[in-house]
Amino acid sequence: MSQYNIPKTQSVAIVDKIGGTVHVNPQHPVRQPEDLALGECLVKMHCTGVCHTDFHAASGDWPLTANLPLIGGHEGVGEIVAIGKGTVDSPVKVGERVGIKWLAYSCLDCEMCLKGLEQNCVKAKLSGFTVDGTFAEYVVSWVQHVTPIPDNLDSLEAASILCAGVTVYRALKYSQTNASEWVVLPGAGGGLGHMAIQYAKFMGKRVIAIDTGKEKKELCKKLGADHWIDFKESKDIVKEIKDLTDGLGANSAIITAATGAAYSQAVDYLQCGGTLMAVGLPGEATIDASIFFTVYKSITIIGSYVGNRQDAKEAMRIASVGGVKCHYAKHPLSDIKEVYEELKEGKIAGRVVVELKKKD
Ligand code: NAD
Ligand code: ZN
Numbered sequence: 416m417s418q419y420n421i422p423k424t425q426s427v428a429i430v431d432k433i434g435g436t437v438h439v440n441p442q443h444p445v446r447q448p449e450d451l452a453l454g455e456c457l458v459k460m461h462c463t464g465v466c467h468t469d470f471h472a473a474s475g476d477w478p479l480t481a482n483l484p485l486i487g488g489h490e491g492v493g494e495i496v497a498i499g500k501g502t503v504d505s506p507v508k509v510g511e512r513v514g515i516k517w518l519a520y521s522c523l524d525c526e527m528c529l530k531g532l533e534q535n536c537v538k539a540k541l542s543g544f545t546v547d548g549t550f551a552e553y554v555v556s557w558v559q560h561v562t563p564i565p566d567n568l569d570s571l572e573a574a575s576i577l578c579a580g581v582t583v584y585r586a587l588k589y590s591q592t593n594a595s596e597w598v599v600l601p602g603a604g605g606g607l608g609h610m611a612i613q614y615a616k617f618m619g620k621r622v623i624a625i626d627t628g629k630e631k632k633e634l635c636k637k638l639g640a641d642h643w644i645d646f647k648e649s650k651d652i653v654k655e656i657k658d659l660t661d662g663l664g665a666n667s668a669i670i671t672a673a674t675g676a677a678y679s680q681a682v683d684y685l686q687c688g689g690t691l692m693a694v695g696l697p698g699e700a701t702i703d704a705s706i707f708f709t710v711y712k713s714i715t716i717i718g719s720y721v722g723n724r725q726d727a728k729e730a731m732r733i734a735s736v737g738g739v740k741c742h743y744a745k746h747p748l749s750d751i752k753e754v755y756e757e758l759k760e761g762k763i764a765g766r767v768v769v770e771l772k773k774k775d
Pocket of ligand 1: 457466467469471578579582602603604605606607608624626627631637645670671673674676677693694695696699711719720721722758761763765
């Protein structure tokens with residue numbers, strides 16, 4: 416059935432109850448090749464990024480509930496070691512390196528899927544939320560939805576393209592901002608934000624990065640941000656942005672901070688015809704925007720939720736031609752609890768990628 420020697424048990428990082436702590440279980444069962452359903456594949460993981468979403472899911476601060484017990488993770492790269500018996504027309508094969516993103520499965524046949532909004536399919540399965548995610552040595556996924564990884568991309572570098580990369584790439588793609596126009600990035604020093612700087616520069620836009628602290632400032636500048644604003648030090652973010660943009664304001668804001676505060680001034684610092692892309696996902700906050708000025712300034716507000724398979728391929732292709740490079744620190748699976756704490760406190764510049772590859 417499979418040329419690989421697949422163990423019966425594996426290490427996973429698991430949360431037993433929402434708000435409880437994440438711990439490593441070294442004896443979690445591995446689904447065996449003969450138990451895979453049609454269209455499913457078993458992926459032996461190399462590594463996985465850790466997204467702020469994983470922390471939201473584990474702490475239960477969203478108005479959606481995750482399946483329990485929860486194995487988080489949705490930025491995983493690994494090798495296909497088995498495909499469900501009887502699967503025909505699989506776009507990927509055993510031995511191929513693939514990525515597992517947040518959207519693990521969609522039906523591909525409903526109105527949402529056919530419109531390209533696969534992420535809004537009513538049958539969507541979400542990796543690390545409604546199905547077991549990538550904080551595991553072996554993960555069951557779906558052949559139609561895994562993302563092929565270009566040969567020239569290292570697994571550790573490819574991992575965070577699968578959520579951080581694809582999400583900000585899509586948000587920029589729909590931000591109605593042309594080359595040479597201004598994009599403001601609140602959250603720029605974090606996982607999504609630091610990728611957004613690079614995708615925006617690759618698309619020829621000018622970038623104003625907003626975040627806090629010396630380490631994130633240096634990272635944002637190194638990645639090509641044209642200007643930096645420290646949200647904890649600035650006395651007037653709106654004025655600073657207007658001054659940097661000839662008094663007009665920015666053309667778009669891609670907000671990846673996980674807090675409502677980062678949304679509050681966007682309508683004020685956008686220029687007429689500007690676009691606010693809502694990406695960061697605080698569970699309870701609302702967008703506090705003036706209705707009057709949203710109308711009067713012809714502002715567009717768009718919610719941007721991950722991306723479909725094509726967005727993932729495009730985001731990956733830009734990484735493979737050297738347009739973006741994830742800035743990450745490598746950790747073992749046993750560090751996940753500390754990584755969640757650091758995400759909560761906003762201490763991580765760029766991403767943390769967990770290495771899972773086990774010696775054979
Ligand atoms: P992260 O913690 O790595 O980065 C968030 C950054 O925001 C941090 O650097 C923090 O210092 C900064 N920040 C906090 N308050 C700020 C403020 N007022 N102004 C400017 N910056 C501020 O998190 P991440 O992994 O990049 O995820 C960010 C958010 O995006 C999370 O809520 C996550 O759930 C969400 N997300 C959304 C999608 C989507 O499809 N829309 C996909 C993935 C993640
Ligand atoms: Zn994510």
